[in-house]
């Protein structure tokens with residue numbers, strides 16, 4: 327029997343080859359035949375989850391709730407020290423320095439990344455902005471979010487903090503950060519589905535130990551982090567509860 | 575237990591009032607007109623047991639309340655109760671979460687130093703294995719216009 331592994335689309339572009347290397351490593355360590363399927367968008371991935379085709383997933387915090395509560399997934403690990411944070415950014419020429427001074431009708435550019443969008447919209451609330459009074463400008467990725475701001479096609483951009491920090495200095499010099507979230511408990515997690523759960527402990531300890539040998543460290547490097555850290559059930563439940571309170 | 579507030583902890587000119595907590599226990603509350611602005615980008619998080627006794631607070635909670643974490647854990651959540659908050663709001667909060675639903679509202683909270691801060695709060699029941707094991711509240715920064723509405727509305731609810 328072959329199982330399916332997938333990665334939240336927001337994390338694929340930069341580390342595409344890293345996930346293939348990781349999947350090869352995992353198959354070798356566990357002897358489990360695992361097919362890595364990359365979806366280009368959230369919609370496609372959601373459909374696969376709904377059809378119960380997914381067994382292992384590097385999930386964004388938004389989907390984690392549905393995976394645990396509706397699909398019986400359990401958490402394994404997260405990238406050590408990593409947290410998802412969002413930024414509210416405007417063009418450096420913009421006279422506005424405080425979200426509170428934004429007006430209804432503000433053009434807001436963001437990607438399909440659901441948790442980043444959620445955190446961003448919360449940071450716009452002090453300006454009385456919400457889904458009903460902004461003009462959405464959808465972008466395929468964060469470089470395009472920056473472009474919309476530079477070309478004045480949008481007034482405000484919502485960024486994943488990591489993605490913003492990775493922009494070139496030249497681009498960042500033309501932008502201005504109004505707010506950076508400091509939530510620190512919202513993160514992506516590697517999660518395991520019902521069909522593989524008898525192997526959970528074994529896989530979890532393999533992952534936690536991964537940074538202790540050279541090969542494992544190399545694989546982690548290609549994913550862009552230094553170690554996996556265990557996520558226990560209650561920590562995951564807590565994060566889901568937190569997402570739940572934000573999603574109102 | 576919930577102790578009276580101490581004059582030594584208060585910063586600035588204050589008024590004194592006696593609050594009835596839990597509808598019975600009296601607490602001497604000292605409060606000033608000094609507002610601490612809600613910090614941008616942060617969430618204030620706390621969890622209580624089913625009776626409203628604080629079991630978890632995050633760092634933003636500690637910073638904004640002015641209390642030390644040890645003073646908060648084990649205390650009833652009404653340690654933050656501000657005299658300008660109508661009790662009807664908290665009755666609604668408890669009625670709503672006891673039904674298993676989400677509650678959302680704007681709350682003026684009292685700091686240990688007598689000052690206050692406004693939050694937009696969401697409270698949800700924490701369900702584990704089908705049982706409510708507690709409640710979590712997450713607060714975010716409210717808009718000025720919402721605070722102004724509440725400043726007009728709340729005094730009419732007493």
Ligand SMILES: Cc1cc2nc3c(=O)[nH]c(=O)nc-3n(C[C@H](O)[C@H](O)[C@H](O)COP(=O)(O)O)c2cc1C
Pocket residue numbers: 594595596597620621622626650651652653654655656659661664667681683697709710711
């Ligand atoms: C999770 C949770 C969070 C709460 N947060 C606050 C708060 O921030 N400020 C507050 O005054 N009451 C808060 N309450 C309500 C208090 O428990 C309490 O009902 C209120 O302060 C009124 O006091 P009393 O019920 O003792 O009269 C919270 C309750 C729960 C369950």
